[in-house]
Amino acid sequence: MDMLKISHVGKRFGDKEVLRDLDFTVPKHTIYGFVGQNGAGKTTTMKLVLGLLSADHGEIFVDGEKVSFTNNRTNRFIGYLPDVPEFYSYMNPTEYLHFCGAITGMEANDCKMRTEEMLRLVGLDGEKHRIKGFSRGMKQRLGIAQALLSRPRLLICDEPTSALDPVGRKEILDILVSAREETTVLFSTHILSDVERICERFAFLHQGKILRQGSMEDLKKSCGETGFELELEQKEKLEKLMEHFPGGTRQGRRGVIYAQGKGQSMEAVLAWLLREQIKFTKIEKSGLTLESLFLEVVGK
């Protein structure tokens, strides 16, 4: 069963077509990465799911219920973290979470316990100051806490890690992973390593269209050989190497990169280097398969 189903959705702002025939589904209990450049339409898609915007055509279903524009009933089981979350700045985090629990009809004791639990989870426990003075990263953490407070079935996060330092990013990603037990996560980002780290499925959005989607495993399989790069000790030998293995791009004075899909395997190059007794300082598989795919997909 799918938690979220977006079916042939189109949306335009004035004469600008922002989403074209958008079509994808998010299965239950998956972490779904929603990747795209600035202005690709990620935030717009999320606002449609939340009923903050109305789609021009197409339908959206959350856990089988149809989404409607304004007073969207499916919002009761969605937790949402906007790209820039805005809170009542005169409250402190505890007061804000109590308020969130109360307006959603949470039972008072449960709300209290859950608030403490969530604040501990995001590292804001003991923070008694008002939200007014919070940094962006702190707001992002509080944003995650309020999104998870009422145990949502679907968690929608719009670039949850964009304002965080590297340690904070890892913490938040870990929270998302641990949340998967109880919920389904859809999160947008342009940090591809985040997607590789935690997502089981992903979709690439480009100019309002899904260009590629699937599971990370499929992606790895379909890509087969990944690219690699190496650096020789002497730059004179580089010419010879590149003649023997065409398709590389020079990088710096002594380096060369073989992108994925150029038909060269790292093992063959390595064997050749050893045979020819050419010394090298570095040889490395390119980790970011997603990034190269992304660049390829958007045609850059």
Next chain:
Amino acid sequence: MSTFIAFWKKEWMELLRSGKFIIVLLIFALFGIMNPAIAKLTPWLMETMADSLQDTGLQVTTVTVDATTSWTQFYKNMPMALIVVVLLFGSMFTQEYQRGTLVLVLTKGYPRRNVYLVKTWMALFIWTICFWLSFVITWFYNSYYWDNGNTSNILPAAALFWLFGIWVLLLLVFFSTVFSETSGVLAGTGAIVLLSYVVTIFPNVQDFLPVKLLGAQGLLLESQVIGDYGQAVFVTVVVSAAAAIAGMLLFEKKRI
């Protein structure tokens, strides 16, 4: 019901912590005290000025003040107090639009109708308690210094002015669902009140206009009877209710 109260609590916290509540409370209390004070001080002021006035050839007759003088002062000051309330509540919706704070509330599935009703109720509630606080203070001082018994229709006249305030505030709420900036809200409300003034130049519609309620002090002097205000009250109530309902419908579909 408990979700209503939760949002109402939040509105209270906002009013208290932003200091807005204290401001309106003080202003209304101050006006309440000023009305009798000014009346009380008038003869004394006249006396001290009498000498200098006599030099200019003006004859000062002794003025007598009583509760009616103080009540007349009440109707001079209350419009100003109402303007303060309008300025403070003009941003109650727009501030949330601009800061985006409603997004998290609505995306939790909280009904828009509740947001609208609580905010509307809050504005009417604050106006009501502040207005009648000012009334009670004036009444208390008046009965201490003079005698309220010599002034007629004190309560009905005040109720008419209170109703005028309700009308203005419901217009304010209505325009808060039309415009997203405070300036638009205030301009819209001001324009309707002004228009209602301008129309009074036609003598036969005068009696039907909400602004007629502003002249309710005429009742104090028995030059008018309560019945004179029947049509104006009817129109005011109908327009207020229409504005409240229209605002609710618009808010349901407003893009936030």
